[in-house]
Amino acid sequence: MTTDTIFYTQITSIIVFLLALFSIYRLLVENKDSVIQVLKERIQDRDDKIISLESQTPNALTNALSLRIKIAIDEVERLKADKNIQMDEVKLKQNELGVLKERLNFLSALIQEAGLICEKCGATRTHHDFVPIYSNSGDREIEAEIEYTQYACGRLLQDGEEKETCSN
């Protein structure tokens, strides 16, 4: 599996996880007429955002995931404050949140390791390419590749060596 495949597999599993998590929230508040409408609207809004995530950059994606974690934390707090909801349910949600945070940390590390963002300022990668080069050694022709990585901040790496510095 390539790093990109691992990356997108992670994103897919997180999105599936989030959808499952929010449908549990919906079930939890089913008997709360006053809040269900608000939550329904929020869930719809979130569904729309998750769909639009696929076209976003890895950096925007981690920001969006962080925001979702914050929203989920707020909802756990609200569930805690609701005396009619079992503490077991709240604990379950908190455990799920823990898993979600671990996944986000893993994803962030993966984005960093894969070179998808500038390690100095976090700008997104705009260009990545392997350019073949040919040279002669005696009577043999040698073929090699040079890896070019360009970031939105202007940073340019050639085989991991910095050729242009980060402008931020």
Ligand SMILES: [Zn+2]
């Ligand atoms: Zn940079």
